[in-house]
Amino acid sequence: MKELLANLTGVYGPSGKEDSIRSAIEKEIKDHVDEIRTDTMGNLIAVKKSTLSGDKPPVRVMTAAHMDQIGLIITNIDENGFLRFSNIGGVSPFNVINRRVVFENGITGTVSYETELENMKDLKLNKMYIDIGAANREEAEKQVSIGDVAVYYAPMAAAGNRYFGCAMDDRAGCAVLVQAIKTIKDSPNELIFVFTVQEEVGLRGAKTSAYSVNPAMAISLDVTLTGDTPKSRPMAVRLGAGPAVKIKDSSLICHPRVKNLMIDRAEEAGIPYQLEVLEAGGTDSGSIHLSREGVPSGVISIPCRYIHSAREMVDKNDLENAVKLLNSILENEIVL
């Protein structure tokens, strides 16, 4: 799991430019699924067929994790070769100060800000720039163009069971899903695994993929906040205390039957879990559950500290237990 996570968090893939990360994931799973395709939005959709035979159609379950990560998109290059940028997804100015970032072509830069600013509270992204070491505009334009997107350059590190790195949101979810695909036993359900695009800019890949997949039930895997750091916003989720069964966030109220199914499976299998009430934020299930006539949906969340920073932190046990929980749900017959 550690190696897989280090690999996936190191691949470039901001919203709208998910080609590299999609190829990396496809390579991991293609030998373990019955069908695999990429749709027009760039969602990677893999199928594991049901073992049921006979007239009764199997229950089609969609499981989703988003491949995209937040990024900085270049809007202007000035005469001295500094790059101005806007955000792709939720980028906080304070999280990117003096951070190293990398473009798809491997060019790296440092993010900094106009230091004449009197009050740091007034820091906005439009007072910031990326320095790629270019002497002037001409030199900069040889390496980077307007519209190019940079992401954090932050290879994963480990301290015991804790993994730090960028893009744990949501490569941690992708890693859990990849691991589940590799380890899952035969299932009576028709399993559709979707690695979605553009979650960070409005749950957009999930919307189209849910429409085309048309599932009877859906589960997303994504990271969630924790309330276990000094004077954090109060929340009952802790790092390392197990995957969290989401109850609600701003994008959805998980369907009671799906939520209860997750809790029942965790209890039966003796998998540690937590219950998550998230007061802000959303995830792919927010889009999926409103597809067509409605899709009962839930979320398995991976506790994560410092979300949207270059040093997001997750716990190995939470990841492994998330795989177990997901497998125990998907391997058994689902009656909603």
Added chain:
Amino acid sequence: MKEFLAELLDLPGVSGYEEIIARRISDEFSKYCDEVQTDSFYNVYGIKRGTAPKDGSPAPKVMRAAHVDEVALMVRDVTEEGFLRFTNIGGVDQRILLSQEVTIHGREKLFGIISTIPPHIQEDGDSKTAVKMKDMCIDLGLPVEKVKALVRIGDLITFRSPLVSMAGSMVNGKSMDDRASVVMLVEVMKELDRLKYQAEVYATATVQEEVGTRGAIISTYRVEPDIGIAIDVTHGETPDAPRERTYAMNKGIVVAKGPNLHPGLTEKLLETAGEYGIDFQLNITSGPTGTDARSIQISRGGVPTVLVELPLRYMHTTVETLNLDHIKQGARLIALFIASLKEGWQEWLKY
């Protein structure tokens, strides 16, 4: 009518957890409908089929919608002392919360109060600032072990505030928004039984409106109506509220006008009111309304939609106040409007 409303107010129906109230509504709908359906999110559909046009032309499919869910609270954490921390589901005004009586829907139903510090022992200046919801807690009067055994994170908390009759036809209680309109859905069915109409009429009791008109999104997709009629509440006038955003409590129901609503169809609705002498007030609304109409209008290829509203005071509190006469008046208007949809109704929808 009042009894049914009182019964609805007492049933829990927090956004996302509407199964119990959906069952009661389904029972009520079946008394007046040809068919009743419930979907996997507990939207309830009552279907009444009119007499098809004699010339064989298609009758319109009309969907009326009113939401059943209520704003409420949810357990966020249980403290070491056995008090509950909570968050809101839907728009709850935190200033009204202190000392409210609540029901916690745990492993069993529990009584609780939102605790406060009495004025005597408050620190200087405390009474001048509003307490934030994140700092409030609920007291169940139970020892911590018992609380932990009965309550878990995510359990729902509803307000206790049954229907109270005031002077004349005024009533108050919790979740009048939008159970009063659900009652109106039923009243429309009764009115329709006295009229001749051609339409296939769906009454949809929608879920999850308070968290983003989510039930309307999926139910409208399912029904695929030709015409939508949303029914919700709007603000009743009080001495301190802005005139231009509030409506009289005794001057008739409110009909909304604006880009969210179909202009031709809204005109027809107002003509119907004029023809039958039904009083109405106009709500000029500049963008997507905060009602199911916002989602009904843009379902699939688009649904021409109108919006009828009941003036209601003290919205999203436990003493939501309205005039029962408005429910009757609104029901009559909507039923007459549906009955007026005859051969050539498609012309009304043209620009």
